[in-house]
Amino acid sequence: MLKDYNFIDCTEKYHSIMQFDKNKNVFVHRWYPFVEGYSKEFIEDILNELSFVPSCALEPFCGSGTTPVELQNHNIRCYSFEVSPFMYLLSTVKLERKYDVETFESYVNVVTKKLSRTSRNIRKVEVLPFGDTIVKTEKTKKWNFHDTAIDGILDIRYAIRTVVDDEEYRRLFTIALASIIVQASNLFRNGKCLSYKKGWENRIFSRKDIHNFFLDKLNSIFAEDIRIISKNSSTVSNSDICYIGDVRKNIQHVPNGxxxxxxxxxxxxxxxxxxxxxxxxxxxxxxxxxxxxLRELRKNTLRSHVQVPYDKILPIENERLKNSLLEMSNNELNAWNSDIINMICAYFEDMQFLFSEFAKKMRKGGIIYFNVANSAYYGVEVPVDYIIADIAESCGFKVREIRKARDLKTSPQQSDKIKKLRESVIIIDY
Structure with missing residues (x-):
C-alpha cells in the first residue's frame, strides 16, 4: 500500500528563494552568473527554522557552492562534492577567504599592463580550446566565437598564466574570466543547451572589448568583495573539505555518524x-x-541524462516507480530516446545508494532538506518527490513532510498532456 506523506503547499514561502537569480548581486555569489540552484536565502531560511545549531553538514551536489559558502559564513563546517571540474573550481574560489586587497590590486595592475601589450598572434603561445566549432573554418556553418573574441580570451588566459604566480589569485582571476565567456561568445544558455544568439553573425567584439569586459569585472564586483573579505576573518573554512569527483565514489571522505x-x-x-x-x-x-x-566526465555524473549509455538497469523495489514505468511502457515506441526508461531506473538506483550512505554518515537527530522536481516522459508524470520519500524511509529515515516549492514548466514534448511539474523540498529526519 502506498504511503501518504504530509504534503504542504509552500509556494508563497519558496517561490522566490528557490532561484539563484536572487544571488546575482550578493557578495561572492555574484562572481559568476550560475543559472541553476537556489539562493542564499534558502539556506538562511533553513537555519532559522532549525531547533539546533548544526555542527557539521553535507552537500553532495555542490554546484556553484551556495550551501558550503553560506554555511561557512555561519561558521558551520560542510563537506561537499562536485563532479564538474568547472563547478569545483568556482566553489573553492568562492570559499577561499585568504585574499587581501594589496595583493589583489597588485595582480590586477600587472595583468592590465600585460593586456596592453598583447602578442600579435596569441595562438602561437595559447592553444585554442578543443572542438570543431570553436572558431570559423571552411567546414563550419556556425562557430562559438568570432576570431577577435577568442583571441581576446586567449590574451587574458595567457596573462593570468604568465604573470599571476600565486595559485589562489590565478584561480580567482580564472573565475573572473569564466564570468565573461558566454558574454564574449555567439551563444547563450537556453534551458538544456547552448543556442546561438539572434544576429550573432554581426555581433563582433574586438580583442580590446574582451579585455575590458574582464578588467571591468575585476575592478568592480571582484574588487568590492575582496575588500570585504580582507576586513573579515572566518573561523571556519569549508574549502579543505570540498572534494572534486563523483560523490557516489568519494563519500567515504565523510566520517560516519x-x-x-x-x-x-x-x-x-x-x-x-x-x-x-x-x-x-x-x-x-x-x-x-x-x-x-568529456565522455569520462559524463560517465561520472548522476544518471539523470542520456548523453552516455548505461547498462540495463532493473527498477528498484518501489510501487510508485513501477506504476509510472508501466504507464509509460505503452508509449515507449514513440519516445524521442529509447534509453529514457533505463535512465529513470538508474536515477532512482543512484538515489537509493545515496540514502543508504546518508544513513551511515548522519547522527540521530539530524535532518535533510532535499530539493527535487517531478518529471514527465511519454505523457506520464513521475512523482520523483514521493519516490525519493519512499527511498528515504526504506533506508531508516522518517519523512516529516513534503513541501511544494513552485510549479515548473514541462518540456515541449510533454506540454500537450502535462502543463506543469511540481518542485518540492522534502524534509527528512534521522
Whole structure:
C-alpha cells in the first residue's frame, strides 16, 4: 500500500528563494552568473527554522557552492562534492577567504599592463580550446566565437598564466574570466543547451572589448568583495573539505555518524546534462581537452541524462516507480530516446545508494532538506518527490513532510498532456 506523506503547499514561502537569480548581486555569489540552484536565502531560511545549531553538514551536489559558502559564513563546517571540474573550481574560489586587497590590486595592475601589450598572434603561445566549432573554418556553418573574441580570451588566459604566480589569485582571476565567456561568445544558455544568439553573425567584439569586459569585472564586483573579505576573518573554512569527483565514489571522505544537516538539490530527472550547459567554460579554461575526457566526465555524473549509455538497469523495489514505468511502457515506441526508461531506473538506483550512505554518515537527530522536481516522459508524470520519500524511509529515515516549492514548466514534448511539474523540498529526519 502506498504511503501518504504530509504534503504542504509552500509556494508563497519558496517561490522566490528557490532561484539563484536572487544571488546575482550578493557578495561572492555574484562572481559568476550560475543559472541553476537556489539562493542564499534558502539556506538562511533553513537555519532559522532549525531547533539546533548544526555542527557539521553535507552537500553532495555542490554546484556553484551556495550551501558550503553560506554555511561557512555561519561558521558551520560542510563537506561537499562536485563532479564538474568547472563547478569545483568556482566553489573553492568562492570559499577561499585568504585574499587581501594589496595583493589583489597588485595582480590586477600587472595583468592590465600585460593586456596592453598583447602578442600579435596569441595562438602561437595559447592553444585554442578543443572542438570543431570553436572558431570559423571552411567546414563550419556556425562557430562559438568570432576570431577577435577568442583571441581576446586567449590574451587574458595567457596573462593570468604568465604573470599571476600565486595559485589562489590565478584561480580567482580564472573565475573572473569564466564570468565573461558566454558574454564574449555567439551563444547563450537556453534551458538544456547552448543556442546561438539572434544576429550573432554581426555581433563582433574586438580583442580590446574582451579585455575590458574582464578588467571591468575585476575592478568592480571582484574588487568590492575582496575588500570585504580582507576586513573579515572566518573561523571556519569549508574549502579543505570540498572534494572534486563523483560523490557516489568519494563519500567515504565523510566520517560516519558526524553529519547533522544535509542540504542539497541533486540534478533533476529531466535529461539535462550540465556538461553541455557549461561546455564553453570547460573548454576555454582547459578543464576538458578532448572528447575522451568529456565522455569520462559524463560517465561520472548522476544518471539523470542520456548523453552516455548505461547498462540495463532493473527498477528498484518501489510501487510508485513501477506504476509510472508501466504507464509509460505503452508509449515507449514513440519516445524521442529509447534509453529514457533505463535512465529513470538508474536515477532512482543512484538515489537509493545515496540514502543508504546518508544513513551511515548522519547522527540521530539530524535532518535533510532535499530539493527535487517531478518529471514527465511519454505523457506520464513521475512523482520523483514521493519516490525519493519512499527511498528515504526504506533506508531508516522518517519523512516529516513534503513541501511544494513552485510549479515548473514541462518540456515541449510533454506540454500537450502535462502543463506543469511540481518542485518540492522534502524534509527528512534521522
Amino acid at each position: 558526524k553529519i547533522d544537516l544535509i542540504i542539497t538539490s541533486p540534478p533533476y530527472l529531466n535529461s539535462r546534462d550540465y556538461t553541455d550547459i557549461y561546455m564553453l567554460e570547460l573548454k576555454v579554461l582547459q578543464l576538458i581537452n578532448s572528447h575522451e575526457e
